[in-house]
Amino acid sequence: MVTYAEDVKKSLYTMLKYGSERAGRDGPAVAYYGHYISYGELMDDVHACAAGLRAHGVRAGDHVTVFLPNIPQCVIAVYAINMIGAVSNMVHPLSTTGEIGYAVDLTQSKHILTCEINEGLCSGMDVEIIRCRTPSYFPKSPKGYLMGWVYRRAVRKYLIGENVRKITEWESLMADGRASLASDGLPAHAGEPEDTAVIMYTGGTTGTSKGVMLSNFAVNTVAVQLVVGVGGELIKVGDAFLAILPMFHAFGLAVTAHTPLSAGLKVVLLPRFDAKECAHTILKEKTAFIAGVPAMYERMYTEFDGKDLSFIKLIVAGGDSVGGSLINRYNQLLRQGNCTAKFRPGYGLTEACSVCALTGAEYQTIPTGCVGVPLQGNRICTVEPGTTTVVPDGVEGELCLFSDANMTGYYRNKEATDAVLKLHDDGRIWLHTGDIVKIDPPTGNICFRSRHKRMIKVNGYNVYPMMIEEVMQTHPDVKEVCAIGIPWKRDTRVKLYVTMKHKMDPADAERKLIEYAVARLNRWSVPAVVEVVAALPRTKMEKTDYRALEELELKKNTSR
Template sequence: MRKSKLAKLDKKQRPWLQLYGDVPANIEFPSYSMVDNFIKASEKWPSNCAYSYYGSKVTYKELVEKIKITARALKSYGIDKDDKVTICMPNTPEGIIMVYAVNMIGGICNMVHPLSSEKELEFFINSVDSKYILVIDAVFEKVYKLKDNTNLKKIIVAKVSEGMNIPLSGLYWLVNGRKVKYPKGDKTVVMWEDFIYNSRGYQGEYYQPRKAHDPAVILYSGGTTGTPKGILLSNLNFNALSIQATTVIKEATPDSKVLSLLPIFHGFGLGVCIHTPLANGMTCILIPQFNYKKFGEIIKKNQPNFIVGVPTLYESLTETKLAPEDLKCVTSAICGGDALNPTLRDKVNKYLYEHGSSAKIRVGYGLTEATGAVCLSPSNQFGDGIIGMPFPNIYMKIVVPETHEESPIGVDGEICVSGPNVMMGYVNDDVETVRTLRYHDDGRLWLHTGDVGYLGKDNLFYFSQRIKRIIVSSGYNIYPTYIETIINSHDAVLTSTVIGIPHQYKGQVAKAFIVLKEGIKPSKQIEKEIKDLCVRHIAKYSLPYEYEFRDTLPKTKIGKVAFKELEKEEIEKNQ
């Protein structure tokens, strides 16, 4: 009787469960670490290809050995349990190997963007007192300058060409290798091959078992609202995601190949594009730097089954020249990281169909504080703003902002998430952690996401807006995402971004930045058509005061539109 009552209560709290079909509402997650999860996958599929990298392929069995050797190397340099090892790498084999090796010795990976400024890198290193760093050769000189301002004991340098096959490696060195200057006689600096060679002298224990709730990785928020925050994630966070995603996405099988374009220093990249495939026998196609001009070549050569990316990546895909059958290999296309406007969604689906793919783009929702993903739209529903159903074991609800009170069905409020994907907290910031992670009356710990959305009558979730992007004009709330959706529906528009700009009397008003499709030039006629479109669909107080056409929009380091840069431009313009 008690189980029956609990089941009914659960369905009331999670009404979307009736849409699950054969997907279980709850899954039992392992109590062990990320690397243990990978090792168990290697025992099931030892001969499967774990990753491919510019002509080089490594099996699961081979990757396990590389991880063990790297773990011994780490120990040989005195790196131990709970030490924070900074990984400043793109998607290369050394970056992946280091993540699991650090996890194997019980350390914590401090993941940072190679293109971070010197000041940002110094903050990332010092904020967690990291004494060891793995850095890609292209940014070594920037990191080396920080040596005296940090407690770094060892700078391990890996070349992009390290994991390539021999012909490509030699070519890369001829073109790029000579540009990097290394100091002579400085024992702080060690090259990857020497670092690995040092493992031979270590005969002690290197495996430090970690549990599900032990810390594993520190990732950083995008930093578009100020100083980036360190986000501490556990082994459970990543392992839960790796099981949830493959339970929900039926196309995910051990012989699947995933185009791993999203970077390892991003939650969506490390969680969805790296750990999830490697915990399930799949192949990661590692791409360290995305070049949209070579997108078609990458697809034809690697034949991925999964494409996982942000909207800008899919924009690039639709501009790629491919033959009618070139996307036949693609069985699943997942978009996350930012809102996907309906115009681009329809364009992508049309492009996939015309080039032989049976897939239709599915929209995921998540944030770094929830390991990158907690929700995915169904494969047969494509409504505007839809983000779909939460994963198994995930609870979601919509609350009136700044309260714990649930919003009615269909009414916008703040999206809150509870479950095994939610972070442990912010690094060295108890105030922000307490503000973001809150216990509600139901006894659950809820992550207040700062995003606006609603639960529809169809029991699916819809994304509306980032709370911090709301424009307040004469006391009225203006939602940029809605205005962008209207503008993007014009046939000539590729994409747009709306921001708030200063206004003497209203405080703020809306301004639209518009990028037109290739081959279409701005004109008074197009501007008039867009304005008329807005007048027909948008409340008068929400209408943009200004419209500006641009060739491109600025992007953040993870590919989102950098609306803060546009806001800064406007503020400077009005000073």
């Protein structure tokens, strides 16, 4: 396991404090649309927020629901909640009424931090709403005031919270906190390594909504592993780190916010993804460290063409399968932009606090589906799916992970926890990921095949949609592709949903793509049907929503 200095392993707050001391009080901590927050200002705001929350009744062990996008209040609140030993209950800001109600009821939250777009969804709840206005931290400049005016007009259609216990403006909470600091001093720091720091929501391996409990030590482990894995010599105080991935997701919080703040870097915070805006911000801020999902990189690609990219030190993709075409195109783009870094796929899951494997920077070519080697301190093995029987490296099996970054379990869901955290013959508790992989014996690289639940059985053979998508993505006319299984006579066959780079006759596109597949795939992987669509459905994390397509096919078959 990785070893940790005693003074930084206790809580998320202590890691932030460490980063602040490393950067100095005047060092830039957060950049938000041209407004810069120093580490001194950030620490002052965290302390005021912590004192304000205590003044409003939050105590150690309570759950505070953070229902916010990536705005400064979200960053401040997570560390303030952690400082007083409470738990951040992280919920997607675009969740439905049912989803936010479920998360609040599950954790018995009495305080919710909301913004303009979702406050109304909390109506009727027995909670105190802390109203965080998105423009509050816009620059105090003519441009900032104009941005605020435009934003306020855009959100007029959203409802405010009604019939709740109390509504407190963020500014009032902070004022209460500063008054408390002046009279009573800094709140006592509460928190131990094993305490739950955050709860994240995921479909997990069974498709049902579950709250993943991540401890202080788990989140801190990822931060330390990434610094070690990237190389401390590359990381300089003041370097910019892009935070476009949402903090309600482990990838966003642990990797793009907590890791850089623990190291004294500058977090470039963006609450929404727009390809032009994000690329412009990366170039403007000379963002050295970039982490994102494949769909994000696809959309930004043309924005970087012909630009100087020499400032980039690390560019990582995860959260979804990364095609070889995308890797090759970005590596060419980086070389043309005078950048020596390589585009590096990685692998992770919420139950392991996001990233747990990363491709090495020294690679020449990446085998299909390769997502790298485990981060330092992580151990992996493969087992026969649904069992704890270990299979040799080089044989396909379900990936299992033993790591300090593994979740404690699913909150108030022992049955689901026991299904994925299992005791092996070595006496250790391993996380069963539900992903089918092959570990390459010479290199230790993890070669991803498919989600176990997504694997398709065709005439008794295992067919992996990701492998089909990887091949079909290389067709010059294909923009995006998703493979699913459909009923076919008394068996199952593959159906391909595709978006095209230019308009084509659907029948002609189907014929050409099936011919392309026949020449490159085994007979069981060749799609029986190809359907051209205008766009593929997306999950809230911008992944291709293959489940939505499966449900669509199910409805079609039911109506026949």
